[in-house]
Amino acid sequence: MASISLNKARTIIRKALAKGREMELKPLSVVVLDAGGHVLAFEREDGAAPGRFDIARGKAYGAVMLGMAGEAQMARAEQQHYFMTAMNGLFGGAVVPVPGGVLVQDKRGEVIGAVGVTGDTSDNDAIAAVAGIEAANLTGIT
Template sequence: MSVSLRKARTIIRKTLEKGREMELKPLSVVVLDAGGHVQAFEREDGASPGRFGIAQGKAYGSIMLGLPGSAQKARADEQAYFMIAMNGVYDGKVVPVPGGILMRDRKGVIIGAVGVTGDTSDNDVIAGLAGIAAAGLTGDA
């Protein structure tokens, strides 16, 4: 199973709503399917155009490695060579920081990933988890 377009749009809408509620800087949110392909993306007014690549890199690393952004960052801090090698394997597309969130269905199966960027990594995660929960899924940040 993968994430539907309807759920992806809900995740984005609710993530952005949470960001506005928290008075965050303008966010950009991408939803990837289980194969790492973009299902949906939105960039709020005022967010820099380069945010797509950051959001995608956060989510892409999560789905390709099966590790949320926080675990990737910990791995990079402890074994930088590993994340450097992974970025080589994935053509530099991995952004190993919080804000890359794995999505799981009710059975715990990974069905995709969300990447959120624009504010602090911790705030990006809070907003993204709210969006995922609103779609009836579980987030692993």
């Protein structure tokens, strides 16, 4: 089974943060999870609130555990609130169903993890996540 190496996880974080600075976003926090939802790497920029780890992780965790990125989770929550409420309960309240949780695919199209970015608007968070993922020669699914 393919996975995200620590080197690629660090590249994702570095390039996501660089994209945030390029776009003049608020301070970002970025987490990279493997396909089992385990943290591979995390960074929080100076000035980012300490609670941002849990938000970033929740965005990525929901994506990888449900097999749907943040945009799809948010749409599902709007259409079937009871479903996402049940899923969040099932996962101990750890799911944050909004953009910024991005699935990571390898070259074969296999989901190998997820990235969660938080700190600015959810849509901008997703843009930064995808920039980091693409810099690691992987594909991001928003």
